[in-house]
Amino acid sequence: MAAESFDTFTSTGGTVRPSGRRSHQVFEALQQEIVLGTLLPSSALTELDLAQRFGCSQGTIREALMRLNEEGLVNRLPNRGTHVAPCAADDARALLEIRRGIECSHLDRVMARTDAALLGELRARLDAMRNAARDGDEYRLSTHDRGFHARLFAAADLPLVTPILSRCLIHNHRYKILNSQPNRALEETAERHVPIIAALAQGDVEHLRQLLDHHITTIVDFGPDLRASDAGEQS
Structure with missing residues (x-):
């Protein structure tokens, strides 16, 4: 197999080198699960559960969810939490x-x-x-x-x-x-x-x-x- 050496593609435009930042790793993992349907539309995402799953702080999770929200892959609403966006x-x-x-x-x-x-x-x-x-x-x-x-x-x-x-x-x-x-x-x-x-x-x-x-x-x-x-x- 030919070697692949590409920058990480981001849907916010352009590319970024893998930074090693935990929030970026969480963002990429959740993005993949949403695109593949592992996380189905309307699924609830809680910061506490995700922090326990990924072994990181809720602040790190919050940053990843904010990026997903900017991409339109999740919806974050006051007093209603975060849910995977629909795919209509x-x-x-x-x-x-x-x-x-x-x-x-x-x-x-x-x-x-x-x-x-x-x-x-x-x-x-x-x-x-x-x-x-x-x-x-x-x-x-x-x-x-x-x-x-x-x-x-x-x-x-x-x-x-x-x-x-x-x-x-x-x-x-x-x-x-x-x-x-x-x-x-x-x-x-x-x-x-x-x-x-x-x-x-x-x-x-x-x-x-x-x-x-x-x-x-x-x-x-x-x-x-x-x-x-x-x-x-x-x-």
């Missing part, structure tokens, strides 16, 4: 459309900044996705998938938009995972990125736009089709 189709559909607009509307900027380094990073992400798929590690696959799209969009050099895209990505992936068929072919998810890299390498921006549009709108090929309601509204 309407939200997923709206975020998918926002993501589609962000990624597909700025490809001229991406193409103008494409170089060997960017292509190399995207190919490395693809290899990491393939490794995760072979290992049957859906969360690691999701992390590298999100990292692929974040790195591609970073070439557009629109840093204020990046956190919006990042939130769309993690919620799109959460919805897909929670609504996909069991034992789906993870390798297909990785291979769907091959034509994107090829079009980018060829410098064909219109073909890249078509591929990326199709890639995004069919993100739920292995689960519910979010485009179904769009067809119903147009009929």
